[in-house]
Amino acid sequence: MAKQVARGRDGQGAGTSPRPTINDIARLSGVSKKTVSRVINASPYVQNETRKRIEAVIAELSYAPDPQARGLAFRRSFLIGLVYDNSNAQYVVNMQLGLLDAMAGTDFGLLVHACDRASPSFLEDLRGFIKKQRLFGVVLTPSVSEDERVAALMVEIGCTYVRVASVSLDEPQHMIETHDRLGGEAVARHLAEFGHQRVAFVSGLPGCRASHERREGFEAGLAAVGLELEPRYCQEGAYTFESGIECAERLLKLKPRPTAVFAANDEMAAGVMHAARLAGLGAPKDLSVVGFGDFEIARRLLPRLTTVHTPTRAIGRLAAERLIGVADEGREPKDRLPTLVVRESSGPVG
Amino acid sequence: MAKQVARGRDGQGAGTSPRPTINDIARLSGVSKKTVSRVINASPYVQNETRKRIEAVIAELSYAPDPQARGLAFRRSFLIGLVYDNSNAQYVVNMQLGLLDAMAGTDFGLLVHACDRASPSFLEDLRGFIKKQRLFGVVLTPSVSEDERVAALMVEIGCTYVRVASVSLDEPQHMIETHDRLGGEAVARHLAEFGHQRVAFVSGLPGCRASHERREGFEAGLAAVGLELEPRYCQEGAYTFESGIECAERLLKLKPRPTAVFAANDEMAAGVMHAARLAGLGAPKDLSVVGFGDFEIARRLLPRLTTVHTPTRAIGRLAAERLIGVADEGREPKDRLPTLVVRESSGPVG
């Protein structure tokens, strides 16, 4: 009776009936709502026939349990948060797509939180985001994932978290490592094979762990073949196109000038190529250029950029799987490692 | 007593006390929980002194009402969904930032849903997303915002929605128009002022309303000064860099060839410049090129691209404000219109 009244009030014109609840399913299936709850939660303690009957009713009414009610009873939400401060839009979107891949078919939703580590309210904003939404867990991406204050905050408020970073910074269950170092090593090998000896490096923002790892890998790779990264061939950039230009201008003034430049991301590598062109130098004839990331820009440059591909979407998938506890075996770990993509911006010493 | 037990169980080591509830605030403030609820919801029917006292306790415990409980009681969530299928990552991120701008300081959270209109499960996936999360409302962005099946779905399931599109496609309360046509007109005026007569257009995907509007505006602007867009100077692209190259290759073969090309987005304009350079033509001397969007790529090209700036973040802010009912007056409408940004890729007829 009360139901009828509710129906009358909630209906919004023809066709829209109010959303069915667990009680409707129970009534129509002739069972208690607890049994319906068991079916929803895939409990084994339901007779097969009973289950079938309930599932049929659920399908018929296209019933979906209310996530708020479920969350309230479970004392947790079905929301995972993505916390990012990366200025590379494509990275952010690829990461989101990976997270959504893993969440497809589950009851989880993806909530986003953009932040700025330099903001005075950075930590409070983040705390507010997590507290207000009662997140199930969060995924932290670089560079905010490198911030120990953030990790401490997660522990303090008891929030499950996964940090995506170039190298391990935390206990294994909180880490997804992208092993950027391996990418740097591959670049070194590649340039050495082409006979380069005077190689340069353009770093990202100082204090950025990823940039540091890319450089360390590069140096290790050079050392393995008896080469060295000279300090004067190292320039400090800021991940931007403009900073790539500026670093290249300084590098190209040196005598002898380097024959190859490895930039810590594609954006700066594009700046290096830009500056080289302005200086009348062609890649790869006069200067080999290699980037890191393999974003769209890499294929749009002329010549196309040799760079390190980073499987961001796969990494995102992995991060979400870790968080929501989906099996994560069976996938080739190789798919998650950075790999060198050789295009036309690198070649033999001219 | 029960509280104490719960405390013992939930506490996760030193420092983490269980989250306070409305009951804790009520008890510590010496009022009923209904009164606390009134404070939370900014009801005027609370004595000023009582309010102060309660607010102090709330601040002391840094209490935040549980969104799930609130949502359950209110019969709505505090989540708004962003539905997108745009392949331009920067557009997506800028839109998100705008939405987040408007939601900052509110209890709302932003949930994302990427989709593919070509997928057979497209509509069912979208329906599932909205039903499962019980969204407060959704923001639809191009091109999915142009899909009438989606609008029909929103109406069917009674979901509040706002469509961001180049032109009005729905009742005013459901529309945020970006007026792309005005951008096209501005490009036409700009090129006409430089004396161009043989102008070309590279369209986006066929059936895309935004591309159509940009073209219509372009044609209208040309007509206003007695010029015309000849059919043979129109090429159908697909919003990608590669399609820009292909369209330009076809255009540059024509005799006489056009002296200026307007591409429906920056990506294709970059392709046009690329093809022109390969053909030995310099911009703007031999060919003026204009894009649409003003994304990062525009400033990275050499010469830098003249293009139409689209205030995506401001549009996103507006969309979220509309949805959550925040005042939207007082903002200069001008800030939301496309504007021409003149750089070096366009110039007088060579």
Next chain:
DNA sequence: CTGAAAGCGCTTACAG
């Protein structure tokens, strides 16, 4: 201006 009761749609113990 304030509060006691009932309810939102689920789940967790606890029984059987």
Next chain:
DNA sequence: CTGAAAGCGCTTACAG
């Protein structure tokens, strides 16, 4: 394998 009771943390009528 199944269910009745109580509860998750809030809010909406309804009283006063």
